[in-house]
Amino acid sequence: MKKQCSEESSQTSPNQKLSLEHCWFDDACILDMDYFVKTLSGIKAKGVRADLIGSIITHYASKWLPDLSTEKGLTQFEESSPESVTASWMKKRFFVETLVNVLPPEKDSIPCNFLLRLLRTANMVNVDSNYKTDLENRISWQLDQASLKELMIPSFSHTCGTLLDVELVIRLVKRFVCLDHEGGITTAALVKVAKLVDSYLAEVALDANLSLSQFVTLAASLPSHARPTDDCLYRAIDTYLKAHPSVSKQERKGLCRLIDSRKLTPEASLHAAQNERLPVRAVIQVLFSEQTKLNRHIDWSASFGSLRSSSVNGVFDTPARCLSKREMNTQQMEIKKLKEDVYMLQSQCNALQAQMEKMAEKKKRFFKWKKLGFGKSVGEIENVEQQEVESEFGFGKQTPMDMKASLSKGRTPQKWGKSLS
Known part of the structure; x- marks a missing residue:
């Protein structure tokens, strides 16, 4: 044969x-x-x-x-x-x-x-x-041709704590990025790998044994221009924070530094603004980014309207089509809605700023009380404050009869007594 x-x-x-x-x-x-x-x-x-x-x-x-x-x-x-x-x-x-x-x-x-x-x-x-x-x-x-299913290779080493071989994926991505530095990778291939890595991060983030350093190393292995939007990266970070509630505040801040709030879509920004797992500073950055986008859009709409009106008045020679009444109403409604969104974001920013100032004032008062109390307990500090008030106003824990007697005694001057005698 x-x-x-x-x-x-x-x-x-x-x-x-x-x-x-x-x-x-x-x-x-x-x-x-x-x-x-x-x-x-x-x-x-x-x-x-x-x-x-x-x-x-x-x-x-x-x-x-x-x-x-x-x-x-x-x-x-x-x-x-x-x-x-x-x-x-x-x-x-x-x-x-x-x-x-x-x-x-x-x-x-x-x-x-x-x-x-x-x-x-x-x-x-x-x-x-x-x-x-x-x-x-x-x-x-050819990592841009890989699928997420085949990339999820289990770890066969007994020394590795994670279920998936994360170190292997880190090596593959770093070698792919080196090829990009050498000019052998197209932008489309880099975007595909970034999407693949973010999907992989969202899957492996559920592993309780995944260390923070491994997550950060894999997420930061790609350049910033590889991600057109950071929605998938934000989803992976939120999944990691949900699966690892013991992450400290500083570690949460380090994770959120991986996200560029300017590259979040409005849907992701809205979710991030209401996400209690994110630090306050990250939420404020997201709100400010959305406010900047809205202001820029409003300025662009205003400049576009002035340009169109100038062209209608004959300042420019290029012909321009006049907006219909329906189009003008639609544009005015969009601008009005954008203004309302800006006002809402400003109010949220002001509320968050007031809350932060209030928390800072409470913290300042707490350390001041601790300094005055010399390490005393809260009850002892309250007793000290009450004694200070009593010494300032001249009364302490008195009965109503005692207070009445002291007040009547205080109302009778010494010279009036001599004149009556």
Whole structure:
């Protein structure tokens, strides 16, 4: 059968050999890796394109190696391998290392999701670090083509506390950003990776063992221009704060510094303004950013209206269409609504500022009382204050009769007594 296939393939063009090579995919002797490598080398020598070579490798690996097939059910490898767990583990390790060696060097010859599944298996069977590094480099070249499902590789190390291998994703993203610095990545690819990283952060943020440093490192590994909006990053940070209620105030401030409040949409800004998990300073920054956007929009609308009126009056030679009554009413309603939003934001800012001043005054009074009381308790401080009031006004804890007697005694001057006598 193999001889017949080779004779047919010699009479066809190199780019038509993919369908003919399927005749030896189902052969049991293909489990011999030496024969597979020799056959693949013969196909490469005939000038077959790199993407077709990659298709042959992915089809072969998905058929014979477990965990590489996207279809459910047992693979041929599992059906024909009744040996022990150790022998199967060693065979998988040799299989992965051989596949990595025969991968074509071209960038897009192998799909990124297949490489991620191959890397997952390589980590599971603990192949040599050189093969892992090679796979990570290939994945970082085309990380913008990866899916979130395949990127969520579990951690097979007992020393790692998280369920997912976060350090692996950090390495992949950093290598991808290095390629961007070298000019080998487009802006669209960078935006896709930023969206992928933010989605990954939202998933891994639910892990209670995820450290704050890992979250911050992965979130800050991308440049600021990679995110058109920070809504997904804000969602990931909010998820992390919700899953980690023990985060300190300073750590919350550090997390919120990752967000650019100017890049939040109105929906995200509204949610952030009402989010009790965020520090007060972050909420104020969001409110001020929204107020600045509204003021800028109002100024732009006003300048646009003046420009249109000037063009109507003949200041500019360019013709301009006059607004209809309906369009003018719509524009006036939008400006009125924007003004109302500005007033509402100003009132919220004033209320927050008054609340902060009130909290600062309470804090100042607390330290002042503590200084006057010399470390006394609250009851003792109140007694000291009451004694000061009593000494100032001249009365203490007296009964009404005592107060009346003291007041009557105070009303009778000494000279009046002498005159009566």
